[in-house]
Amino acid sequence: MTDIAIIGGGAAGAAVFGELLRCNPPCTIHWIVNQCSPGRGVAYSTLDERHLLNVRAAGMGLFLDHSDDFLRHASEELGHVRGSDFLPRRLFGDFVQAQIAALVQSASQQGQSFKVHKAAAVSIKATPQSGYLIALADGRIIEAGNVVLALGALPPRALRSVSNEALASDAYKLDPWTLDQQQKSPRRVVVIGTGLTAVDTLLSASTRWPSADLVAVSRHGLLPFVHPEQPMAPYPFQDDLNKGLLDSGGIPAMTRLVREAIALHTGDWRGIVDGMRPINARLWQKLTTRQRWQFLRHVRWVWEASRHRVAPASAQAIEQLRDEGRLQIHAARVLRVEGTSPLQVTIRGRVSQLVSTLESDLVIQATGLDTALAYTRHELLAGLLHDGLAVADPLQLGVVAQADGQLINGTGQPQRGLFAIGSLLRGSLWECTAMPEIRKDAHHVATCLSQNFVSVPTVSSGDSGANG
Ligand SMILES: Cc1cc2nc3c(=O)[nH]c(=O)nc-3n(C[C@H](O)[C@H](O)[C@H](O)COP(=O)(O)OP(=O)(O)OC[C@H]3O[C@@H](n4cnc5c(N)ncnc54)[C@H](O)[C@@H]3O)c2cc1C
Known part of the structure; x- marks a missing residue:
């Protein structure tokens, strides 16, 4: 069982699917997209032109090594576009769909093997051969050796205060x-x-x-x-600050360092927050569960408002x-x-x-992302938890996973061939929900799955844990 399945038809699923088509591994690539318009997902399905990207045009893209593609696409539609512009999200959805359509066309011409399934995945069962059987809502079963969960945030849950x-x-x-x-x-x-x-x-x-x-x-x-109209000059001592943050122990020390930098900086404080972006995942990974809890309780609201402008x-x-x-x-x-x-x-x-x-x-x-897996009514994820193929993050930030997105199963071992990307990885990476990170992660997972391409043996290798 060697095929690869990607579940989820949002921009993260599109990025992994597109990267895999470009890598062209010797297997069938299945993209399970439900009934949605593939590639748009929640963020880019809007048709309201007042719904703008909150990342400048130059920072948006689908593939890591094609950084100008979105700008080019936007310029073709709108005329002159600057990299510093905040464009309608609808336009990015169009762009993702156009990118995928072009790749699909060329893959078809080259005889690559892939399938797009317009149904929801309702369950994933591990097989004795260390692969997976994915059941679709329309009754079909897909076999795959590797599965990437690109499911976005969980379906919203009502607040407890609502009768x-x-x-x-x-x-x-x-x-x-x-x-x-x-x-x-x-x-x-x-x-x-x-x-x-x-x-x-x-x-x-x-x-x-x-x-x-x-x-x-x-x-x-x-x-x-609010983002400034124009990009800011970087904070001149960002490298020192980032090093200090990585060496510091815990939330109070980190907040003190950032506050001091903001007080000293003669420029715009937002540049300092943006300059931390490349190390945010590493900072998060250094925190203990208790420190993460402290962050969520005391700092999260101001961090989210400052970071996601x-x-x-x-x-x-x-x-x-x-x-x-x-x-x-x-x-x-x-x-x-x-x-x-x-x-x-x-x-x-x-x-x-x-x-x-x-x-x-x-x-x-409109309370934002729900990642509280333990309470979810998402059938597929609830099934994975039940079967011990996935474990809920202790702070309800998606699944427990390695930094490369591979899930940790109920026995505490990496679950062979089962990966996640995007919001489900909040507990492992924190900084993982926007396109600049998603496209990197998609590139990484697709490259790993293609480069390390090996047929999953037909007898259990015994390394996939009790449920593998
Ligand atoms: C309103 C909003 C605005 C945003 N703006 C920006 C921005 O400007 N720039 C930026 O970089 N990021 C932005 N983001 C972040 C955004 O999360 C990412 O850019 C990206 O869209 C995430 O895509 P995704 O595929 O992970 O999730 P989603 O878009 O949620 O897609 C996941 C898809 O998986 C499907 N799915 C779930 N379960 C199953 C199943 N069992 N079977 C089949 N399919 C399933 C869902 O229906 C959904 O279509 C925004 C997010 C939101 C919500």
Whole structure:
């Protein structure tokens, strides 16, 4: 059993599939994409032109060694485009699809063996021959020696504060990307969350329902920081800072070093945060579970807002909504969401501690990535956990895996031939969810699978653990 299967039709799956087609290993490559438009995934399926990339055009791409391709593609469609621009995400989705279409065409002409399956994968079972049988929702079974999970974030889970009645009503939207199914114009829309997903949700809601009042609620009430219009000069002492961070022991020391650098720096603090990006995964890997927990508890919210910044045009549009009095942002905890339509949203102010109730025709949960595997209703992943082929990260940041993406199984051993990429690796890499990292990781996993290409023996090699 030598074939390779990639499960997931988002940009990460597309990057691995494309890299494998380019490597041309002597096997069949299966890409299992469900019913989606392959290559776009959650981030690049939007057709709203106000949903912008939060990475400059020059930083976006599908393949590691083709850094200018997206810029070229964008220039062909839009005319003059600068590498520093923040372009619509729709355009990047078009680009990914065009790249894959070109590769598929040339692979077909060369007689390469590959298949794209438009069905969900519902289970993966290890075989005695150290391979895998992947069951698809349409009843087909695919055999593969290596499997790459490119599943993105988990399906969103409702906050505990939402009543079953509210959840069952049409007025509570668990998935912010299905807004267009909402027909009636609401008087007030409450968005839970103030991160990047919430920004896009608010922008779409403001266009779609011009007369609706918009309210966004999150514990800190903190919007993401904004990218500067132009790229910043690098921090001159970044190498020293990064070395110091790698040598430091723990979260308080790291935060102190970063604070000191920001205080000393005469330039833009955002350059310092960006300059840490190449070492973020290594920094994370050096932390103990307790230190990671400390980070999540005390630093995460400010780190996420600083590191994952919003495009200037999106920030300006949000500011305008606030200036016009159409958008209010509350730093508050959501205590309860009850009722049917309208919903009653009870919140407690962070500073005032006052409890108040907002009435809303529509409540949209936009709380960002869910990676809490232990609680997931994702059938495939729940099955992998049950069978001991995967283990949930102790801090609920995806799966336990090696730095190269190979999963660790229930016996604590690397699970031969089973890899992940993207959000599922948050617990191992932390910095792994955006295209600059995904394209590197896709290149790495595809190269490894192709270069180390060996037929998986037909008798158990005995190294795949109890479940292998
Ligand atoms: C709103 C938003 C904006 C973003 N903007 C940027 C940006 O500007 N720049 C950037 O670099 N990054 C951005 N990101 C980060 C983004 O996560 C990555 O760029 C990239 O899109 C991740 O792709 P993915 O394939 O890992 O995940 P996804 O896009 O989530 O794709 C995973 C796919 O797998 C499918 N799937 C799940 N389970 C199964 C199954 N059992 N069988 C078959 N298919 C399955 C899902 O349905 C989904 O289609 C953004 C993310 C979001 C959510």
